[in-house]
Amino acid sequence: MYALEICGLAKTFKGKKMRTVEALKGLNLCVEPGEVLGFLGPNGAGKSTTIKCLMGLLRPTRGSATIQGRDISSAEARRSVGYLPENPAFYDYLNAEEYLLFVGRAFGMAPELLAQRTEEMLKLLELWEHRKRLIRTYSKGMVQRVGLAQVLLHDPDIYILDEPMSGLDPIGRALVKEIILDLKKRGKCVFFSTHITDDVEKICDRVAVINKGQLLVVDSVQNILQQGTEGYTVTVVAGDGRREEVFVTTDRLQSFIRDAAGESRSIEKIEPRRKDMEAFFLEIVAR
């Protein structure tokens, strides 16, 4: 059973002057349990619309989707999910501790476990000292951390994060990356949207690229990076000790090594030169 399964999901909005906007055009995507999938796309590509459909905030015009086999139209489907909205906002008349207790109760957590997990999460996200302050007094970064705390609180199997690094400073971003990598280690499924290619390259197992409501590519990060190898930068040391860096295309690498050995030149280092995720992304989107 897939953690997330999206079949032919389409969403049309009514725009101004009776115009219709096709935000999603028959999206098909499956996410395996334990997988970290980056949902990459430029602004307005349909990332948030997809996520909102999954979370029951928008009703798809066509198609269906399931979370661990349960249809997204049921509230029960969300029981195994931790969701972080884009630029989250939480009841600002509550403090962080009260909000987490509210979320934990909504997930039916036992009171003792809830108290323990709330403390753990507040400490993990460095909110413990501020737990009694009303959320309305928090900075944007602190609100984002409350969002992450409520996502992690009930230890779900699936995490759906909409732009989790948005609005965070470098320390906050590093913390989020660390958390996602930890979830990956623990076999959790993470589906997160972003338009920052570097995050995908460092964190994800697979990447799905969406643009103008259409899914363009779904592939493993490893595959993409391998396919993007243009050649190698070889550092050669000549007989007189002089170092030289030579670019060798992939198909010429074997013969270059042979020739170098014949010419009594030693090879010190071979480094692949490849397109990064950003180049790949730009190429796909520009098609």
Add this chain to the structure above:
Amino acid sequence: MLNMMRITLKGVFRDRVFQGIMALAVLFLFIPSAASLSMRQVTELSVTLSLSLISFILLLLSVFLGGTSLWRDIERRYTFGVLSLPLSRSSYILGRFLGLALFLVLVSVVLGVAACVAVNVASSLYPADRPVVWSFVALALVYATLKYILLVAVALLLSTVSTSFFLPVFGTICTFLASGISQQVYEYVHSAAAVQTVSPLFRQVVTAVYYLIPNLAGFDLKINAIYSVAPNPRGLALTACYFLAYTAILLAGSIFLFNRREMK
């Protein structure tokens, strides 16, 4: 649902609108002296002023808190976090409604105690010919509370279709004003005197509006409390049934509409 109700209650108590409106309760202090301006009916006037003040405070609370609670959640995007929890939209609406209803009950109890103190002071200064029947005062308070709970349900229904607070707030005020006089208007257009002057079409429109908007006239037991006149038990039972049925219809409508609403 209980979770949502608890959060609603907490939010209302921390709301500045509530704190501002509750400042009006300070007027209870002036009721005994204001009532003494009436030379003969000091107790009656103190009951009138107390119940009117409570009614006014409850009206403001039900209109502003009922009309803005859902709108604020959507406007400030709190709904993204809340509706993505394993919580159905019907639980959300019912939790919100029950929280606001419980809040109105609590406020009524507190204001009711303050009213009793004010009336007691006034009647001890100038004893009345007819002693105050406290159970009638309590009944008037209970029915006034039911009336404003029903008004909260109206405000919630309007909030489910509105993208701004204008419709819920002003729509609820208009409903309140119209529902207070709908009975008289209905009776007039169907009276013999109106046959010549009112067109059949207008009569039909009035009849339709009469059945559509809530009829709040039956909830007003002020006269019974002021003059210690026993209310008709059958009328009370009918009004209670009307409250339950009308509120249930409003909530069912709110749930239906909110289930269809998209959180963009």
